[in-house]
Amino acid sequence: MVDLNHAGAETDRGQLLLVTTFGIAVLFVVLALVLNASAYSQTMAASHGDGGQDAITVSEAAVDGAGGTLEYVNRYNDTDYPTLQTEFKEGVADWSASADGYAARGGNRATVEVTDTTDGTRIVQANASRAMTNADGADNWTLASDVSGIRDTRLNVSESALVAPASDTNASVLVDAEVFHVVVTNGTDERRLFIYRQSGDVLVRAEDESGTLQVPCSVAAGSDGYAVVDLSNGSVEKTACEQLTAFDDLGSPSDVSYRWGSNAGGTYTMTVDRTRSNVEDSDFALEGSGKPYVSEQLYDASVRITYATPRLEYVTEATVTGGERDA
Amino acid sequence: MRNRGASTALGYVLTLGITLVLVVSLLSVAVSIVETERSRAVNSELSVLGNRLATELTMGDSLVRAADDPRTVSLTTELPERVARGQYRIQIDEQATTGAFARYTIILKSDVAETSVAVDLKTGTAIEETTVSGGSVVIEYDQSSDTLIVNP
Helix, strand or coil: CCCCCCHHHHHHHHHHHHHHHHHHHHHHHHHHHHHHHHHHHHHHHHCCCCCHHHHHHHHHHHHHHHHHHHHHHHHHCCCCHHHHHHHHHHHHHHHHHHHHHHHHCCCCEEEEEEEEEEEEEEEEECCCCCECCCCCCCCCEEEEEEECCEEEEEEEEEHHHCCCCCCCCCHHHHHHCCCEEEEEECCCCEEEEEEEEECCEEEEEEECCCCCECCCEEEECCCCCEEEEECCCCEECCEECHHHHHCCCCCCCEEEEEECHHHCEEEEEEEECCCHHHCCHHHCCCCCCCCCEEEEEEEEEEEEEEEECCCEEEEEEEEEECCCECC | CHHHHHHHHHHHHHHHHHHHHHHHHHHHHHHHHHHHHHHHHHHHHHHHHHHHHHHHHHHHHHHHHHCCEEEEEEEEECCCCCECCECEEEEEEEEEEECCEEEEEEEEEECCCCCEEEEEEEECCEECCEEEECCCEEEEEECCCCEEEEEC
């Protein structure tokens, strides 16, 4: 410090420098705080997590689990509807309890509950050498009435049992030739699916409600002489046949029938979304009799899935089917 | 002798004046640096918060679209109420709808610093346009209107 030989002036200048020093110190502190705020925002970006993905995983797993349970009870507990419903609900409750226990380890909750089930009927013919007639041998018969959903429809037809029509130009020619066909009708509109043979091949041909006959799907039967007509995945003996996927119900309760069942032979299975009261008991025999039979099934079920974390609440309802849905 | 006395007084005044000018200029520069830094800090923090909210909205959208029949989707997003000791506002604007997707912009505006941040996002579920004050928000799904709503 410069000596000015003045005690008073020396004191004043000292104060000024002190104030300035304090001012700069405060400035640096403010600067540090602001820089600290920017450092904090960087930290926040990194410390971000959520349970949304887990919620989706859990709900998908729940749908899979409930679907598997439905398939299981339909196969092993098909004595009657109350048994099916009870077993299904118990199975889903077991699944839910174990999923919840697992989620609880992470401080979360995961539950599944059955909100609704649809009773259905499975129609089966297991005898591969039998014609597709009803239990009494009638050619033209109705498998199920007033159905609005059909799933897992599969026919395994014997090539040799089919009719070989002289001409297949239009539907009436095929009907006149007594070709086996499946009819879905709601009283006003009608869809038909003709199955016949021609020069060693199995031909599958759908007619829509406008009466237009599609180009046939022509496939050689397998080495066993049978061809699988799968309406669920739209294929004939593993060859894609697009028109089969379009062959479904008419959007209103429809009847499913067979025409000229004696001109086709083999096994078939389908599940409809109506109770056994919608099928004529006299058309069917008991399981194991070699004739067509029916069994009680759950067509589908609605489940409510809940997943909750401290930050997230997710509730969704899903419909599960025990197989592939056709319509 | 008298001249030297005058010189001492003059020297004193000059020293005082120069010091004052120096300190004032240093302070004003420092204040402007602090203001700029603060604005930058607010901007970067708002940008982080905007992107976090966008992530949560996208997650809500995924949850809605992943479900066949979503009933309740409720996501709590914890955001600070203040950024650099100042409040801010969150505004959600719809930009355009292209096909099944809609574009939105989340605008975060600070009340204290002259800065705002816009974050764009695209969702399959509609988001209700809204303005809420900064802080934790709850993203909820409204089943009847099939929209996501951001509530404070």
